[in-house]
Amino acid sequence: MNILPEERLRAFTHRVFKAIGCSDADASLATDVLITADLRGVDSHGVARLSGYVRLWENGRLNAAPKPRIVHETPTTATVDGDGGLGLVVAPYAMEIAIEKAKHYGSGWVAIRNSNHFGIAGYHALKAVAQDMIGYAVTNASPLVAPTFSTERLLGTNPICYAFPAGKYPPVVVDMATSAAANGKLEVAGRAGKPIPEGWALSPDGRTTTDAAAVKNGGALLPLGSDRAHGSHKGYGLSATVDILSGVLSGANYGPWVPPFVAYLQPVADQPGHGIGHFVGAMRVDGFRPVADFKAHMDQWIARFKGAKRVNEQQPVIIPGEPEYEATHTNRVNGIPLVEAVWADLQQLAAKLEIAPLAMEGEHTTGNG
């Protein structure tokens, strides 16, 4: 494990995005999305993904200098074409539009097509919270999840994020995949030689399995709810909602046609849309009630749930977003931990792109690298 000061990791990430041709502004923005994920302890969506973005760019599937633009609009809705750019850049562009519309009309909603992986959904939703708005962000993703009663991977882990401002407490941020478990959890179990719990995945022939390699070998992840008796049709329904808002409404791809995130898998033929899709929104809190009233009641809500009677005295009820808020504070102070594999991957990336490596001594940076 290596532990890096935030600013050093930020400067390195900025160099990577610059090296593939991003503008200064785009590189800073994309860097901010990834570093925010690492600060929040969502390692799977931080700099660990940098080399994957670069490989997509090498394969000509990522436009490092996109010109995103509005292709359809009403006072409070819009569709943005991301010009094949990084979702890390395109989604913030779209969220700015949603926030601007909300400032004028109370709410704003933007569907995005022709984009790529947008990092953590929470980053985008929290942009609205900073303006005393409720933030919403969803995205579709490479197909890995089978709908209830099917063995076919037709849906991504399609995350949903809602973020709400609070008063004395940190914002409430619900940011969740709509599958029972993330694919990364299967990979962790696989590396440790451990079985996975039943209810996470199907074998390629559609049986429940405890084999951590099931998805790698052609099986599928299960929707939240795991099986019909426990509500997998609800997880499937939520994932379908995300896919329709992100893909069908925007003119992006959807279902099994969503292009894979990894460069070694080719997009399927006859795609019905453009790239992957997102959907973001913002609603002004004071479009419904005064902000101070809302925040006071949010604080009461949070305090009541934090104080709830526990199953196990050692384990309090967790407020959505609270662990990530605490991780951010810790990682800002102590530095961001990087596992050895990610560290090595970033150093190889530096060599490939001929940029200064991560460990370079005496490196001095400014806030955005």
Next chain:
Amino acid sequence: MNILPEERLRAFTHRVFKAIGCSDADASLATDVLITADLRGVDSHGVARLSGYVRLWENGRLNAAPKPRIVHETPTTATVDGDGGLGLVVAPYAMEIAIEKAKHYGSGWVAIRNSNHFGIAGYHALKAVAQDMIGYAVTNASPLVAPTFSTERLLGTNPICYAFPAGKYPPVVVDMATSAAANGKLEVAGRAGKPIPEGWALSPDGRTTTDAAAVKNGGALLPLGSDRAHGSHKGYGLSATVDILSGVLSGANYGPWVPPFVAYLQPVADQPGHGIGHFVGAMRVDGFRPVADFKAHMDQWIARFKGAKRVNEQQPVIIPGEPEYEATHTNRVNGIPLVEAVWADLQQLAAKLEIAPLAMEGEHTTGNG
């Protein structure tokens, strides 16, 4: 089992609402919400609830002649005070406002406080679909669900509904409680003397249980996901989102303060808000892309999912909303089935309210009774 023509059940239901003092228009609207649930096969939310609404009215906890009004507004947002009326009447009033705002500005969002149970969420969301809009409806509800790591009932089964228009296929309607199972399923198992699957409920001391009487005896329902390993924190997060939008944002009650639906349970003291809360919204499809394009791609989405590879050859993948659409057709043609207990309950209700009973021969009615 009694099977009744839709119109006869509609006329009876209208008589009940009139008998407690609803206006003709309100009685027709409330009737339409309940009969739509029965037509869709969602028996738990149809006329089976009539006597419960009447008992709340008898206890002075329901205003049969409410004057709902907008108490806060921007061009695309509003908060409605339901004046303690039936949610069956107040929610459609609010949805009309959302649709009207969407017509002018692209989208409309309305938070509702001081209301009561609003029936099936799908009814309200489908109002938007009829205008080629995407419909959204959520509500908080009597606390029955414990958040992850707690034994306390702090959340309702807080349903989420998204409804999308399609082309040649019926609309896609995702309408789901955010708990692993509905309380009604425990009651069915209890009456049959059967255990429930693990993952539906906690015993009063916080252990997983297969006892169908667990919730009745002071236990709690579990969120969608059932346990931490299978994502119960996601079900809890979704339910929290519904509670915040419906309760905290509107000025209604939230969490454990939401008043019970049943008249024999008293609301807790020191309520922070007014009645129960809902949140509804509408977005014009053509605020994002031409309606014909959207519908063509919805049809492709639906066809692809319907045709997905099956686990079991006899069981196709189900499109959300499809079973309810088919049930509506069947029940329109064959009549609405009522189990004996509901039939008896409605006849007692007729006697109490001194109105013509359900089975009365030679009854002739018009469309809205």
